[in-house]
Amino acid sequence: MPESRTLFGPSLQTDLVKVERAIAEFRAGRPVLLRDGERLALALSAELADADLAHSFDTLAQGRGHLVLSAARLRRLGAKGRLETGIFALPTIDTDRIETLALKIDGRMDAPVAPASALDEASLELSRLSLVLPAVILVPVSVEAVAGEPLVEVEVAAVNGYRAEQAATLKVVGRAPVPLEGAPDTEFVVFRGGEGLRDQVAIIVGKPDLAAAVPVRLHSACLTGDLFGSLKCDCGDQLRETVQWMAENGGGILLYLDQEGRGNGISNKMRAYKLQSQGWDTYDADEVLGFDLDQRHFDFAATMLKQLGVSSVVALTNNPQKIGAIEAAGLEVAATQRVLGRPNAHNVRYLASKRDRAGHFIDMDALMARAAPTD
Incomplete structure (x- = not known):
């Protein structure tokens, strides 16, 4: 036939x-x-x-x-x-x-x-x-x-097998210089794929030495914190302060990953926020909705770094899961560095929960000292 x-x-x-x-x-x-x-x-x-x-x-x-x-x-x-x-x-x-x-x-x-x-x-x-x-x-x-x-x-x-195939088919679809406030020598590189039908972005700050360990942050998109300055998390602080630090310390790469709400999406994040407003802890709120501690995957992030020529990193993160994912993907984590946000009355419980329930490396005493007024 x-x-x-x-x-x-x-x-x-x-x-x-x-x-x-x-x-x-x-x-x-x-x-x-x-x-x-x-x-x-x-x-x-x-x-x-x-x-x-x-x-x-x-x-x-x-x-x-x-x-x-x-x-x-x-x-x-x-x-x-x-x-x-x-x-x-x-x-x-x-x-x-x-x-x-x-x-x-x-x-x-x-x-x-x-x-x-x-x-x-x-x-x-x-x-x-x-x-x-x-x-x-x-x-x-x-x-x-x-x-x-x-x-x-x-x-x-x-x-x-979809996630793994998506990671394997990642490709650069656009790149251009985008001067940022406090970091004028910056390039945005857009990758197609990685998570579902979305694009991912690498922000190359300055001219990092790819032959050495490159300062890298894997930053999951947070519309509320990154764009609108939400007080419920520390994401916006981490994003802006990381870019500023890279600009002042020889450069680095920030991967801006479309993983809103720990990978649950913006609609489910808002559902979780509503539960939090009623007194639920951030992780308990996700569990009510059917989600475990963290739904994110970082294998495609490592693929992005490899395509940019990175083989060794200084991981700018408080999250041990990110460190493990980078190493599991075959990249060397030469060192790690904490990324502090600013605690406030709205996010202190959230920060403590990340430390106590998800194992994030967060020193609450250091954070509170950072937030204390100076004479």
Whole structure:
């Protein structure tokens, strides 16, 4: 039988393209068809499911649907023991029950939790890539049941391997000098890829010596702190003071990474902020939403540094996870240096939480001394 041909050939059939299309569909609140060998399932964001979709899913499910939740959300629901991703059976696609289990602050378990399959795990990864809440309605289906439906189909392995493939395909798409206040000799280098469908930026301050250990900061984007000067975090201080320090000390590279809200996205960050305003700790607020301590990945950041010619770094960070990620990617961390922000009444609890719960190297005494008024 002759091979079927299309206008654009195999270029639109790569795993990378299929996952990117799946992300767009999932983020828009439309179902995606996941495949694991001969097993098929429709995945739909629990956050975005409307009544019409729920009815269609109920018709297809015939009592075999289930709700996939992260270990963090299961802890908040009261599940005990060592937790991984788990599922709740859905005899019917009951949107009120799904909302209670997946979204409500006071939600509690109402049935036993079953272990997750490869399809379930991939559906949660798809939700994370799509920057929606990690809660998915999954319905096993047959080929016949969805024949003729305009669905994007993607393999489990492609979803799980997407981040690594994105990191491997990073490329520079633009660069230009951008003089900054206090750092006039600065160049911006834009990379395509790394996290989902976003671009990443390297800011080269001055003329760092690439043959030596280069001062480097991995800085995750923070709209509220970096741009608007939010008092809830120390991000804006860290960003501006790092650039100033590099300008005054022989140069360096700051990677500005599109990882808002510790990788959860701006919408989920605002949900967490609302919970914090009601008294929740920053990490407890994320856990209520289904997120663990930190969803960020830094392998693509190391790829950016390698493409810029960096092999050894002085890591300007308080975060041990960043140091470990740089080393795991094959770069030398010759030294580390703390990056202090300014404590205030709005962020002191946040800073203490980062120290106590995520192991950040933060000396609160030194911070408070820095904030103390001088004569």
